[in-house]
Amino acid sequence: MGGLDVGLRQVVCRHGRVRAVDGVDLEIAAGERVALTGTNGSGKSTLLRAVLGLHRHSAGTIRVGGREAGSSAEWAWRRRACAWIPQKPATGRFPLLGRELLASGGRLGGADRGAAVREAVEAAGRLGVAEVLDRPLDTLSGGQLQRMYLARALGCVAAGAQVLLADEPTAALDFAGQEDAARVLAELPVTLLIVTHDRALAERCDRVLEMAAGRLREVR
């Protein structure tokens, strides 16, 4: 089993005056699969975004593979190490085509970039979205877009990402899609941190954590 360990110490994230994440400690072993559940607005997405450096007003310590990130080179390493499926995919003002998304994000790096993009395109085929590769992202349905992001994440893993941070990756999928995505995610040889309200997906994880008002507790 591959993967990198992830360690959070006393992480606090603010949105203005709101402490969306309020002193979170978390240790995830390399290769562990962790589901993060909890009430709406409890800080789950903010926590995931902080790991990627997408939430600026953060304090505390976040390590991936034992490495903190501060410099732009360290953040670039972090973003290559961590594949990312966002909750609210931005299609942008000038939306990318599907196949551009698969090669996007600066996360497909290294010598195997071509192989990684091929893997992402193949994954799109397996996930049933091959026919939308040449369409702008803003013309895709929510479920098609979510499948494209999953395919991109699989390409990132093929390119060497060892952690997958997924924010409600099955929320827009039909029943068969939820099953397929849960199986694919659970079989990946990486460390998984998945925000989800999907019980079946949480069941496949080694641990389930719950967030409430910015604080974390272990459920199983």
Ligand SMILES: Nc1ncnc2c1ncn2[C@@H]1O[C@H](COP(=O)(O)OP(=O)(O)OP(=O)(O)O)[C@@H](O)[C@H]1O
């Ligand atoms: N851009 C923002 N500006 C101001 N407040 C924000 C912003 N983004 C999130 N928040 C607030 O921070 C808190 C945590 O939000 P977050 O999106 O992390 O919750 P969540 O647990 O992922 O919720 P959900 O299950 O509904 O997706 C909420 O009170 C939310 O309203």
